[in-house]
Amino acid sequence: MPSDSAIATQSSIQPVKADVTPLKEARPRRALKVCLLGYRSAPYGGGQGIYLKYLSKALVDAGHQVDVISGQPYPHLDSRVNLIKMPGMNLFETGLGSIRPHHLTSLTNIYEWMGKLTGAFSEPYCFGRRVLKYLKEHGRHYDIIHDNQCLSYGMLALQKQGFPLITTIHHPITSDLNIALKAANSWTERVLIRRWHSFLIMQRKVARELHHVVTVSERSRMDIAAAFDMQPAGISLVHCGIDTEEFKPLDHIVKNPNRVMATVSSDQPLKGMRYLLEAVAAVVPKYPDLELLLVGTPREDGESGQLIRKLGISKHIRAVSGISTEDLVKYYNEASVVVVPSVYEGFGLPAGEAMACGTALISTDGGALPEVVGDAAIQVPVRNSAAIAEVLETLLASPAWRDELAVAGRARIEELFCWTRAAQQMTNYYWQVIQRENG
Template sequence: MYLKYLSKALVDAGHEVDVISGQPYPHLDERVRLIKMPGMNLYENGLGSLRPHHLSSLTNIIEWTGKLTGSFSEPYCFGRRVVKYLKKHGRDYDVIHDNQCLSYGMLQLQKLGFPFVTTIHHPITSDLKIALKDAKNWYERLLIRRWHGFINMQREVARQLHHVVTVSECSRQDIAKAFGIQPSAISLVYCGIETNEFVPLADVKKIPQRLMATVSADQPLKGMSYLLDAMASLRPDYPNLELLVVGKTQPGGVTEQQLQRLGLVDAVRFVSGISTEEMVRYYNEAEVAVVPSVYEGFGLPAGEAMACGTALVSTNGGALPEVFGDAALQVPVRDSAALAAQIRRLLDDAELRKTLEQAGRERMETEFCWAKAAGEMEQFYRRVLKLGERNEAATELVADAAVSPREVLV
């Protein structure tokens, strides 16, 4: 979503943008060129997809053996492929912007002298801590730690990058703490919401007692279990209460087991692979949108719901309060009772819903539209390019004066 809407907003501002991506490929504006950088896609194709021709590539071998041993080697391998491509084509670009790959290849591009920027949305150490907290046994914790082994690479790379930007003040502080970087070395450009697509629809009526959430259901980070517990406590008083979830469950996973245990199978519906137009309609049909996340580096679902004019109940996980401000009802993380109480409050108070619907839309239009975000990112790019010009001038002085670049720049 970040790639899609940032690239679109930059094109709207008059820039030419290419996106280099591995699988799954993003859906981009038609004016943005997608350069596909396919890997082996083993989490979709499985280890048995290895073929003799794959063995001609060291990167493929690294990716396959990584999956075999339970690691997530895609960021590292993607970085290798991108470096190979940009060594040939990178001089065509004024700026190269890494969207949290944070692989060793990104350091190589920086060392090659490309004007280089990295967005870190939030430190994956947060995901790891939450996943370990929810693990059932030592073996599951072992697998989780193994899969998250790439964090060591990300930490090492992040410390050496010259131009890092993040999407919220909360993320800036968390990244600084997790990766050992001074907060002042991390710039802030908030994400945006596509307020021309996520809009209130005058011809769509609210469905009474319809809740909506956009979550990856089986990821502990997203807090789905707490929302389901809240649903179960509300159902006796609201027998028609239903929840539409934009996301997937794993067959036989923890969410499906919880639905069975709570008797909510008929009250919760999951949809995935939908268009933006369908998403907008679903938001408009819901009386209340809910974000139950334990942590968010920004919180696009919160912003999208508000842009659609839907009253919001959200946790205070991570950066979410920065997004919703005073235009939503706030609850603590991991608190099903508080979620239920605030959902009840909105279901019972049409005037409060209307107030939050209007306040949410206004906040997204004025504070978080993508045009504003892209303008701030463009300014950041220009500062990076200007600094690069200064560094080149300093290098010329070094050659003439026989002093170190540090001394010249100081």
């Protein structure tokens, strides 16, 4: 059973009930031709790629025709979804050394190259230019253009030219900026952080002029409104989903009592990996066989890589990357505990995936995570490695408590956060926009 202090940690957090009120029914009449946009969409790169993968699949399941236009790295899509590749220079993967003279015959390529050269993140802007050019020639047959947080000037140009555009904003990147600045160790580091986030100037301007914006959680709706000076009532809400047919408990898998798991989508302060690593270092003396499985590999010279060496826990860390969804589900099932240590999440897909797989979850109360996990996980305050360590140690010692959380987590995801529900609500929203645009 959990200790008194751990129970206090658990009970001090008030569960948040998800708002699952559906959007007003818009009387759909036929299957839609939908075009989803993503400037970089690989699922191992973060939640935006996962969102594209599963939303497109759910829309196809609902009977719609779906194309995805994406820059590199490209998404992993259902075979029924058509991928239209919109390659950029992909300099964050290939580096400046990949530049060839023919690349610089394009003004958009020059913008992207100059951005990388000066420490800016110009991919969303350049993707918007490329998509605008493509859709002006090839995109008039779509019923809906659905932008996945590109928020570039190209999107405003599409809107002005009469394309039926909606935009998902997962959360305001201003949150990422503020967290990164707080974690910076020097003024030079803060200058570089501000330079990289300079695309926010564009996003703020674009977001305020968009006619149709949707987000994935109530917390994100309020944060977006505050960050971009918008009215919350003007931002629609359609929660993300979890594919509960894919992410599910596997009866043939035996849980490893010493394995803890976490997803490392990026080595950034926003994800709170530092606090999990410190917690693991605190628990290891009592559990010397403890293994932390990281899905995603921290950079050797990054903050997490350096901290692992400093804490002397390298032998307790195992990292896997580029894995299939099948392997990811297996790892969720093998783990005794999954930890989401994020300082902020606009939704928190890894939390939902772990719960859907029937694994006990420790989550911070960062961003929308309380909205997603409710009382089916143990919540701890953000930036608190001691709280993570205390609950983790108690959970490792209590199989019965882990089993209770596993059952509650699966039930919550099945009830509130399936992609079928999300696709139905998104379809309603599409039809509202179409009817509004057509007068």
